[in-house]
Amino acid sequence: MMNTAVSSLPVATIDLPDFSQLGVDKLRQNVHHALAQAQQQIAEFPEQLSDAQQALALIFELDHAENQLQQDWGVISHLNAVNNTAEIRQVYQDVLLVLSDYYTQLGQHQGLYQAYQMVQASPAFTGLNPAQQAAINLAIRDFKLTGVALEGAAKTRYGEISARLSELSSTFSNHVLDATQAWQMPLDDSQLNGLPDSSIGLLQQLAEQHQQSGALATLDFPAYLAIMTYADDRNLREILYRAYVTRASELGDSQFDNSDLMQEILQLRQEMAALLGFENYAEYSLASKMAPSVDEVKQFLLDLADKARAPAQKELVQLEQEASVHGIDQVAPWDTAYLAEKIKLREYKLSQEQLKPYFPASVVISGLFHIVERLYGIQIVEKQASVWHPNVPYYEVSEQGEVIAGFYFDLFARSGKRGGAWMSGFRSRMKIRNAIQLPIAFMVGNFTPPVGNKPALLSHDELITLFHEFGHGMHHLLTEAEVIHVAGTHGVAWDAVELPSQFMEFWTWDSEALSLISRHFERDETLPSELLNALLAARYFQTGMQTLRQVEFALFDLNIHSTVPAPNSLQIQQILNEVRQQVAVLPTAAYNRFQHSFSHIFAGGYAAGYYSYKWAEVLASDAFDRFEQEGLFNADTGKAFRKAILAVGGSVDALTAFKNFRGREPQLAALLRHNGWDDDANRNPVADSVAKA
Numbered sequence: 001m002m003n004t005a006v007s008s009l010p011v012a013t014i015d016l017p018d019f020s021q022l023g024v025d026k027l028r029q030n031v032h033h034a035l036a037q038a039q040q041q042i043a044e045f046p047e048q049l050s051d052a053q054q055a056l057a058l059i060f061e062l063d064h065a066e067n068q069l070q071q072d073w074g075v076i077s078h079l080n081a082v083n084n085t086a087e088i089r090q091v092y093q094d095v096l097l098v099l100s101d102y103y104t105q106l107g108q109h110q111g112l113y114q115a116y117q118m119v120q121a122s123p124a125f126t127g128l129n130p131a132q133q134a135a136i137n138l139a140i141r142d143f144k145l146t147g148v149a150l151e152g153a154a155k156t157r158y159g160e161i162s163a164r165l166s167e168l169s170s171t172f173s174n175h176v177l178d179a180t181q182a183w184q185m186p187l188d189d190s191q192l193n194g195l196p197d198s199s200i201g202l203l204q205q206l207a208e209q210h211q212q213s214g215a216l217a218t219l220d221f222p223a224y225l226a227i228m229t230y231a232d233d234r235n236l237r238e239i240l241y242r243a244y245v246t247r248a249s250e251l252g253d254s255q256f257d258n259s260d261l262m263q264e265i266l267q268l269r270q271e272m273a274a275l276l277g278f279e280n281y282a283e284y285s286l287a288s289k290m291a292p293s294v295d296e297v298k299q300f301l302l303d304l305a306d307k308a309r310a311p312a313q314k315e316l317v318q319l320e321q322e323a324s325v326h327g328i329d330q331v332a333p334w335d336t337a338y339l340a341e342k343i344k345l346r347e348y349k350l351s352q353e354q355l356k357p358y359f360p361a362s363v364v365i366s367g368l369f370h371i372v373e374r375l376y377g378i379q380i381v382e383k384q385a386s387v388w389h390p391n392v393p394y395y396e397v398s399e400q401g402e403v404i405a406g407f408y409f410d411l412f413a414r415s416g417k418r419g420g421a422w423m424s425g426f427r428s429r430m431k432i433r434n435a436i437q438l439p440i441a442f443m444v445g446n447f448t449p450p451v452g453n454k455p456a457l458l459s460h461d462e463l464i465t466l467f468h469e470f471g472h473g474m475h476h477l478l479t480e481a482e483v484i485h486v487a488g489t490h491g492v493a494w495d496a497v498e499l500p501s502q503f504m505e506f507w508t509w510d511s512e513a514l515s516l517i518s519r520h521f522e523r524d525e526t527l528p529s530e531l532l533n534a535l536l537a538a539r540y541f542q543t544g545m546q547t548l549r550q551v552e553f554a555l556f557d558l559n560i561h562s563t564v565p566a567p568n569s570l571q572i573q574q575i576l577n578e579v580r581q582q583v584a585v586l587p588t589a590a591y592n593r594f595q596h597s598f599s600h601i602f603a604g605g606y607a608a609g610y611y612s613y614k615w616a617e618v619l620a621s622d623a624f625d626r627f628e629q630e631g632l633f634n635a636d637t638g639k640a641f642r643k644a645i646l647a648v649g650g651s652v653d654a655l656t657a658f659k660n661f662r663g664r665e666p667q668l669a670a671l672l673r674h675n676g677w678d679d680d681a682n683r684n685p686v687a688d689s690v691a692k693a
């Protein structure tokens with residue numbers, strides 16, 4: 001009999017939430033229950049501990065409470081993002097404040113802090129596995145960043161700031177969603193000139209959904225992008241552009257204006273950083289990141305801008321030439337997508353409309369699964385599950401017949417859903433007594449939904465986004481760390497977190513991969529070679545201007561977070577204007593209020609960290625370079641990447657993890673090559689600063 005042998009192994013569990021039973025009352029009840037359990041544990045935490053073993057046992061108990069709390073809160077915060085209603089928004093807002101309070105108490109808990117220190121200093125520490133050790137070290141660092149050393153009024157003030165910041169971020173994000181949804185414009189037939197049938201179908205479908213006839217323009221990303229790319233009516237493009245870039249600003253509906261919120265957020269962040277002994281918030285933010293200093297990051301970005309400037313200027317000349325063909329004497333921001341599409345058509349014979357029928361979502365998804373199955377030796381199968389929306393499938397990941405993880409795909413734009421795309425690690429891998437809790441992720445997009453009776457057809461840009469989020473998903477799901485604080489993306493330095501995601505994007509540019517992820521939705525035909533060649537030829541199109549744009553956002557983010565005293569809303573605009581002066585090649589509209597909907601930094605985790613995309617792109621490019629040398633589908637290289645980067649989560653620091661995979665420091669050459677720029681290997685300041693980190 002095999003019983004004893006089998007039962008001595010930890011049992012893996014995957015017990016999914018039943019979304020059909022999760023009404024707002026139940027959600028509220030669950031999270032309050034989990035919170036009460038966690039609160040009780042910290043309230044009863046002993047002042048004096050007898051030894052490190054006792055400390056460790058109590059820390060494990062608290063991890064279990066944290067695990068439950070993260071999941072109950074995770075469902076609320078997920079539904080608040082994808083199925084936003086007045087009721088869920090209320091629950092979210094109420095719980096947010098209580099949670100903020102709890103996490104402040106936790107982060108400043110002297111007894112708990114001492115317990116961690118006691119474990120770290122004890123002989124028992126060396127007996128812990130690397131994930132457990134890393135979790136202890138990171139926790140001790142984080143206690144300092146959450147004000148464990150504060151006393152009296154400063155301690156109280158930290159708590160107040162923390163709670164208020166949570167509230168402000170949530171309101172900021174609600175304003176963006178509300179301002180986006182509040183705007184719409186019925187279109188007459190002449191305004192549809194230039195739009196392909198599929199885009200007209202989308203706008204007609206939107207009209208129908210809003211109980212209107214004809215076609216309707218909204219600021220949902222697929223609709224906005226269709227008009228900006230195709231509408232011949234320049235005036236219409238400007239109207240859309242203006243509406244989009246003034247969302248949630250003083251130039252739009254005043255009830256959604258984020259001006260005061262931004263100002264208050266920056267002031268409070270500055271005050272918090274000062275309380276904790278930092279010069280400014282950017283310094284505080286970098287204390288838990290891979291990058292060594294604010295100056296080094298700024299220099300990294302400026303060096304990158306230098307590399308991108310010459311290509312960007314050439315791209316601008318190309319746009320200007322195209323503009324004159326269309327009777328436009330001065331290129332404006334609402335012309336760029338339109339002109340770019342025309343150039344791609346003429347110069348590269350590349351039409352997104354011809355391309356899209358080859359990328360039905362179902363084919364792309366199964367091709368994507370096929371790629372990671374070959375790379376990592378896993379299998380992915382769709383399974384029945386209770387979900388929050390009928391268009392959401394659930395999948396299980398298994399390896400050698402054993403289930404190891406699960407994830408949901410919520411890919412299409414719809415009303416009540418926040419913009420953008422993201423992965424959220426709803427449940428982490430964790431060892432709980434004699435069982436392994438398996439990781440679960442939500443992956444969310446805002447892709448063009450199915451129109452009429454056709455399946456959803458994706459653009460190549462949407463493909464890139466899907467692969468990007470799936471890269472984050474793999475990081476969360478293929479973790480082998482069994483401690484919640486370092487499993488998956490947890491505990492990973494934020495500026496390295498975009499490595500696995502940007503790394504996955506490279507497969508969307510490979511001809512073998514493209515043959516796996518393309519098949520005409522009506523004919524059994526993969527992407528024809530003319531279209532494939534056109535797509536690959538246009539790969540480096542406008543990479544200079546795109547890089548400058550990312551650098552502009554990243555520098556703006558660093559500058560507003562390193563200016564002391566914190567800038568008011570007028571000064572925020574001035575700082576943005578200065579960065580644009582310094583970086584951009586194409587002037588933007590004076591009314592552009594991009595900052596008012598910059599949720600990444602005002603409502604997400606990217607404050608003084610937006611540079612992470614570019615920072616991690618050096619790592620992602622260089623990691624992919626090894627696949628280019630050894631074969632894109634080389635299973636050994638795939639396993640090595642999985643083992644060195646994906647499996648370890650936050651249990652190995654990011655630079656070491658990278659070096660474990662590449663066998664050397666990061667280098668810049670691959671990034672330059674992947675942008676289509678000259679390799680200037682002798683002068684390498686960008687990689688130097690990443691390598692020094």
Ligand SMILES: [Zn+2]
Pocket residue numbers: 468472498501
């Ligand atoms: Zn990402």
